[in-house]
Amino acid sequence: MTWQPQNLPADHPPVKTGKVGVLVVNLGTPEAPEPGPVKRYLAEFLSDRRVVEIPPIAWQPILRGIILNTRPKKSAHAYSQVWTEEGSPLAVITRQQAEAMQARLGEGVTVDWAMRYGNPSIPDRMQALMDKGCERILLAPLYPQYSGATTATVVDKAADKLRTMRWQAALRTLPPYHDDPAYIDALEADLTRQLDALDFAPEVLLLSFHGMPERTLHLGDPYHCHCMKTSRLLQERLAGRDLRIRTTFQSRFGRAKWLEPATDTVIGEEGAKGTKRMAIAAPGFSADCLETLEELAIQGRDQFIEEGGEQFAALSCLNASDAGLAMLETLLRRELSGWI
Numbered sequence: 361m362t363w364q365p366q367n368l369p370a371d372h373p374p375v376k377t378g379k380v381g382v383l384v385v386n387l388g389t390p391e392a393p394e395p396g397p398v399k400r401y402l403a404e405f406l407s408d409r410r411v412v413e414i415p416p417i418a419w420q421p422i423l424r425g426i427i428l429n430t431r432p433k434k435s436a437h438a439y440s441q442v443w444t445e446e447g448s449p450l451a452v453i454t455r456q457q458a459e460a461m462q463a464r465l466g467e468g469v470t471v472d473w474a475m476r477y478g479n480p481s482i483p484d485r486m487q488a489l490m491d492k493g494c495e496r497i498l499l500a501p502l503y504p505q506y507s508g509a510t511t512a513t514v515v516d517k518a519a520d521k522l523r524t525m526r527w528q529a530a531l532r533t534l535p536p537y538h539d540d541p542a543y544i545d546a547l548e549a550d551l552t553r554q555l556d557a558l559d560f561a562p563e564v565l566l567l568s569f570h571g572m573p574e575r576t577l578h579l580g581d582p583y584h585c586h587c588m589k590t591s592r593l594l595q596e597r598l599a600g601r602d603l604r605i606r607t608t609f610q611s612r613f614g615r616a617k618w619l620e621p622a623t624d625t626v627i628g629e630e631g632a633k634g635t636k637r638m639a640i641a642a643p644g645f646s647a648d649c650l651e652t653l654e655e656l657a658i659q660g661r662d663q664f665i666e667e668g669g670e671q672f673a674a675l676s677c678l679n680a681s682d683a684g685l686a687m688l689e690t691l692l693r694r695e696l697s698g699w700i
């Protein structure tokens with residue numbers, strides 16, 4: 361309920377109440393694992409100039425003329441292999457994370473969730489929070505490693521919404537947490553638990569991060585450095601195990617050079633040198649999604665077995681695990697300090 365002072369005309373817009381909102385955000389996902397919805401999703405995602413940094417006059421004809429006529433069918437098939445009864449894993453898990461944060465943070469805060477591309481959209485959910493009287497909003501893009509293509513574009517979208525408002529909510533944003541002890545602790549605990557539960561002992565653990573065009577590193581994007589630091593800190597924590605650890609980058613897209621080494625190249629190298637037992641984790645993804653459940657757990661496994669590997673495990677992301685939720689609560693409470 362918003363507080364409505366007396367002596368105002370009946371059609372006066374609601375008066376704000378100083379409440380605090382949290383908006384948990386992740387990348388976005390299609391509405392259904394079918395070519396039409398996937399095409400709509402890819403059109404929005406790949407038209408974001410922070411994601412594809414090619415001038416629109418050159419890029420849009422390629423996107424509209426080639427990519428959106430070929431990729432949706434292939435991607436829809438990939439999505440159909442990981443889709444759940446409740447919907448796309450990325451959306452389902454993001455919602456679970458938000459619901460768990462609502463329970464942990466209590467009634468003093470209203471927690472909601474949004475997707476950068478597709479629905480529920482950032483402007484709509486910001487409006488919903490403001491309709492509930494939230495004057496202060498903590499925007500929480502769940503990307504541990506900062507990139508212009510992920511974190512910054514979430515902030516841009518929120519700023520687009522603020523731009524339309526006469527009386528804006530105050531906004532805070534969750535900073536990157538790639539080297540935060542709470543994050544590294546959570547990864548250590550959760551990966552240790554999963555590795556101990558395997559019925560085989562992997563010889564090698566790949567830490568696979570989403571890739572980016574290499575030129576973004578030279579242009580000053582900290583993403584690569586953030587990934588390497590997360591990886592180093594995590595390796596220090598796992599050093600007591602009899603396990604080789606390698607950092608890789610997955611999901612190459614387009615013709616430009618991407619960050620290396622590529623996950624599929626390393627899977628091939630390991631197979632070729634006789635590695636028989638492999639585990640793979642994706643510490644940069646806060647929720648399992650197409651990139652982990654299909655690209656790593658299905659394609660990665662098939663490739664490793666074809667190359668002569670025998671045992672393969674794709675480990676889960678932090679998702680709504682106890683370790684993951686405890687970490688998120690720590691991060692959010694810290695950013696909310698002074699507000700709650």
Ligand SMILES: C=CC1=C(C)c2cc3[nH]c(cc4nc(cc5[nH]c(cc1n2)c(C)c5CCC(=O)O)C(CCC(=O)O)=C4C)c(C)c3C=C
Nearest residue numbers: 387388389390411412435450507509510570613649650651
């Ligand atoms: C130029 C293309 C892409 C860049 C740059 C890029 C960066 C990037 N992406 C993520 C996280 C995710 N990406 C996901 C899917 C996905 N990514 C791209 C392309 C780029 N990503 C495409 C085309 C797709 C869609 C699927 C496909 O057709 O292959 C997802 C999963 C979404 C889901 O619905 O499950 C995530 C998550 C990061 C973190 C990042 C840069 C750091």
Ligand SMILES: [Fe+2]
Nearest residue numbers: 387570611651
């Ligand atoms: Fe991506």
Ligand SMILES: [Fe+2]
Nearest residue numbers: 611650651655
């Ligand atoms: Fe992919």
